[in-house]
Amino acid sequence: MATIDTNACPTDSDLSPADAEAWFGLLHAQGALVREVDAALLAEHRLPLSAYELLFRLGANPEGLAVSELGRVVMLSPSRVSRVVDDLVALGLVERRRCDTDARISYVGITDKGRDAIPAIDATFAAAVRRHFIDRLTRRDLDNLVKITRKLAAS
């Protein structure tokens, strides 16, 4: 309903109605998507999406990642990463490790407990993403989306 209203209202913007629909459509669809997946993770594991993404990246990098590297990978500021890591450390899923060659760096690595926890969390994540995103689109749609987001990322 809201979406139809939004799209049906060809505003006075400098943007053409088609361009405006592309922008607001993306904005709103993606907002709804993130809300759904975040809510599923929160409900089943009390972890927000950003904590999941951090944990997931650390699972793929057992040697650990510096806070700033982690921030680049998940697109979060160092300060936010630092606080999410605090939370994950409190849960025992992750640990901070000293760097021998440069004491300024704080490596973050997954713990055994964290590694054990990943499959269940990932199942929740994957189910939500499939249900609200993947399964609603064709393979062709997804390919197009990847092409588009790659173009946008090349800035």
Added chain:
Amino acid sequence: MATIDTNACPTDSDLSPADAEAWFGLLHAQGALVREVDAALLAEHRLPLSAYELLFRLGANPEGLAVSELGRVVMLSPSRVSRVVDDLVALGLVERRRCDTDARISYVGITDKGRDAIPAIDATFAAAVRRHFIDRLTRRDLDNLVKITRKLAAS
């Protein structure tokens, strides 16, 4: 860089690498997009993107919209709308109007000052959206995106 790392790392997720790239690619590209447009609006008019969108919808509805309607159109909670409206009222761009037939409803309408302010604000918005989004894609990409977001919105 960050994007390439992200995409190049074919995680252990239940999601296929292609599906994961579509999800995270969309997540990250859209996050960056919103940041850019929001920053432009903030820098040039001291208004966040959500205030712009409210103002813009009200410009297209001179008779005014109820707070809850406005929330549906811009995809914000009623409480958030209420506070953004506070800010816009303080700036004199918008006003609250009583509803004669149902005193529970608070209509929000644009003021003359608000109407006068729209063109400059919209120019900033449109320029930012073009620069970071529209101009980076082909017409075909945008059509595909609209098709995709429509499918996603039909939930």
Added chain:
DNA sequence: CAAGATTGAGGAGTCAATCTTA
């Protein structure tokens, strides 16, 4: 009681300032 709007509390995220080490 239910619906619309507002307020309070709190989560998620940022930037700027600070602390430590190179």
Added chain:
DNA sequence: TAAGATTGACTCCTCAATCTTG
């Protein structure tokens, strides 16, 4: 001095509780 991490103060946003009116 500058780089990496953390902390403080702030914004944006939501949910739950409250107030008012139907």
